[in-house]
Amino acid sequence: MKIFAVGNSFYGDDGVGVAVLERIREADTFPGADLFDAHTDALVLLDRFMPGEMNVIIDAADMGLEPGSVRAFRPDEVRVKIKSDHLSMHGFGLGETFILAEQLGTMPDNVLIVGVQPQRIEINQGLSEPVAAAVPRVISLIEAEATE
Amino acid sequence: MTMNLDINVEHLTRVEGHGNIVVNMKEGRLEKAELQIVEAPRYFEAMLKGRSFHEAAIITSRICGICSLGHQMGSLKATEDALGLEVSEQTILLRRLLTHGATLQSNILHAYFLAAPDLLGVGSVFPLIGTHPDVVIRALRMKRLANDIGDVVSGRAVHPITPVPGGFTRIPTEKELMGLKKRLVEEMVPDFLATVETMAALAGKIPDFTRETEYISLRNDHNYAMYDGDICSSDIGRVPDSDYLKMTNEFVVPHSTSKHAKANRSSFMAGALARWNNNHDRLCDASLTAAETLGLKPKCYNPFMNTIAQVVEAGHCALDSVAIIDQLLEGGLPNEQPNQEPTKFGTGVGAVEVPRGILYHEYSYDRKGRITAANCIIPTGQNLENIDDDMKKLVPEIIEKSKEEITLTLEMLVRAYDPCISCSVHMLDVDFIE
Numbered sequence: 001m002k003i004f005a006v007g008n009s010f011y012g013d014d015g016v017g018v019a020v021l022e023r024i025r026e027a028d029t030f031p032g033a034d035l036f037d038a039h040t041d042a043l044v045l046l047d048r049f050m051p052g053e054m055n056v057i058i059d060a061a062d063m064g065l066e067p068g069s070v071r072a073f074r075p076d077e078v079r080v081k082i083k084s085d086h087l088s089m090h091g092f093g094l095g096e097t098f099i100l101a102e103q104l105g106t107m108p109d110n111v112l113i114v115g116v117q118p119q120r121i122e123i124n125q126g127l128s129e130p131v132a133a134a135v136p137r138v139i140s141l142i143e144a145e146a147t148e
Numbered sequence: 149m150t151m152n153l154d155i156n157v158e159h160l161t162r163v164e165g166h167g168n169i170v171v172n173m174k175e176g177r178l179e180k181a182e183l184q185i186v187e188a189p190r191y192f193e194a195m196l197k198g199r200s201f202h203e204a205a206i207i208t209s210r211i212c213g214i215c216s217l218g219h220q221m222g223s224l225k226a227t228e229d230a231l232g233l234e235v236s237e238q239t240i241l242l243r244r245l246l247t248h249g250a251t252l253q254s255n256i257l258h259a260y261f262l263a264a265p266d267l268l269g270v271g272s273v274f275p276l277i278g279t280h281p282d283v284v285i286r287a288l289r290m291k292r293l294a295n296d297i298g299d300v301v302s303g304r305a306v307h308p309i310t311p312v313p314g315g316f317t318r319i320p321t322e323k324e325l326m327g328l329k330k331r332l333v334e335e336m337v338p339d340f341l342a343t344v345e346t347m348a349a350l351a352g353k354i355p356d357f358t359r360e361t362e363y364i365s366l367r368n369d370h371n372y373a374m375y376d377g378d379i380c381s382s383d384i385g386r387v388p389d390s391d392y393l394k395m396t397n398e399f400v401v402p403h404s405t406s407k408h409a410k411a412n413r414s415s416f417m418a419g420a421l422a423r424w425n426n427n428h429d430r431l432c433d434a435s436l437t438a439a440e441t442l443g444l445k446p447k448c449y450n451p452f453m454n455t456i457a458q459v460v461e462a463g464h465c466a467l468d469s470v471a472i473i474d475q476l477l478e479g480g481l482p483n484e485q486p487n488q489e490p491t492k493f494g495t496g497v498g499a500v501e502v503p504r505g506i507l508y509h510e511y512s513y514d515r516k517g518r519i520t521a522a523n524c525i526i527p528t529g530q531n532l533e534n535i536d537d538d539m540k541k542l543v544p545e546i547i548e549k550s551k552e553e554i555t556l557t558l559e560m561l562v563r564a565y566d567p568c569i570s571c572s573v574h575m576l577d578v579d580f581i582e
Contacts, residue, residue, distance in 0.1 A: 010207070039210065040214075044295065103277040104281070
């Protein structure tokens with residue numbers, strides 16, 4: 001299994017993926033799993049998806065739910081809004097990465113996105129209360145999916 | 149002649165950042181031509197105040213996923229300057245190698261994913277996957293190898309962990325470096341040559357526009373300056389990096405939360421074209437040949453050619469990386485420990501070239517090795533006034549074109565600079581398909 005975190009831990013709840021990854025690392029929840037912090041460069045995933053394995057991506061996601069809500073979904077279950085402004089490479093995110101991977105035929109079969117609804121995305125270094133409380137639920141959810 | 153023109157390209161893209169192109173012409177008189185932008189590291193000082201010198205580079209490398217290596221290098225150099233930490237020749241070579249990897253990656257992505265779609269008349273890189281899959285795959289292969297330089301040298305590609313104040317916590321092995329060298333020679337060099345061919349076929353479509361400005365980059369006596377050097381201006385020559393404030397003179401404009409900058413004129417340009425104009429004599433032969441093929445002359449005043457300068461520079465990054473690896477191997481890769489014993493506690497400046505221009509970090513430390521003041525000037529901020537000045541000259545020159553063509557040309561101009569537009573947050577925005 002490969003577990004990716006996407007997001008920036010200096011922007012509040014955008015760092016939820018990194019927080020989950022650290023918790024998994026500390027507790028060695030998934031021995032043998034390859035953990036990778038992609039930070040804000042989602043394009044890195046293109047090189048690091050593991051075909052034939054379960055690829056989990058943890059990210060803050062605006063799903064229109066209550067802050068701290070956790071939801072796991074497959075890429076084909078959602079419409080990821082492409083926000084790239086094409087003025088800058090800084091606009092390339094997970095949505096663009098999925099399109100590239102799909103069109104190039106390198107999208108692994110088994111991709112699970114675990115989205116956490118953020119409360120605040122602003123510069124500070126901590127997670128908000130509801131999102132911090134969601135961290136163990138994210139891990140349980142991955143555990144459940146992994147054993148399915 | 150069109151007497152009235154209103155362009156307002158709004159790119160409300162991220163939670164908290166955006167870049168808008170706003171142009172307004174009334175009765176033949178240009179009233180407004182500006183890029184409105186919000187840049188990320190504006191809380192820089194607050195983030196760093198009170199932090200120990202061990203933490204500064206870790207924090208700053210997280211400002212931006214794309215520029216993380218550059219921030220880390222600038223930060224380490226500022227800390228070492230402030231604390232009087234000498235670093236070894238091996239450390240400098242490893243950092244230069246890292247810098248080449250990061251520049252190579254960014255330049256290649258910019259040329260293929262941002263500039264090429266414009267020159268081919270498609271809206272983004274995605275249609276190219278269908279029409280030119282080999283080209284997209286080549287770009288990604290080059291990006292991957294550039295990433296791998298970071299992985300091998302710094303521990304991981306995206307935000308490096310082994311470079312610390314005073315050196316590295318881990319030195320790559322001979323086997324790892326030999327592996328990188330082999331791939332650089334066997335994969336990267338042929339891919340670079342193919343890239344030059346691809347770009348040569350497109351270069352004729354680059355808008356013909358000239359505006360001479362002041363070009364500012366680093367320059368040193370030894371190499372094509374990326375990791376260190378004096379600040380070099382095409383107007384006044386070289387000044388020490390400690391004088392960076394005189395070469396940036398930040399000022400506030402109403403249309404941007406990001407500060408603008410100037411040095412000896414109303415604006416200046418930083419980035420690959422500035423480096424080319426100031427340092428082309430330091431490039432390797434393969435890059436100079438590429439420049440000739442691509443029509444990049446020793447002094448080039450067309451900002452759209454910044455992309456071509458990036459491609460030319462990418463070749464140098466690849467070949468000089470091979471030379472650096474050879475030097476490292478010759479040195480025997482001693483397992484040096486980082487020098488973390490401060491000899492003073494003062495103020496220091498770190499200036500490095502990152503893909504978009506010179507990045508400056510400046511820190512002051514107290515006697516406990518904690519930061520009391522910090523400053524960071526990113527290249528996008530330095531280029532903003534120059535972009536506005538370009539637009540003011542460009543718009544009247546292309547006013548006979550359709551509004552759509554003018555808009556596209558202005559977008560291409562902004563893209564040529566590849567500005568950092570609110571890079572710090574990449575939250576997913578999803579709708580569930582019912």
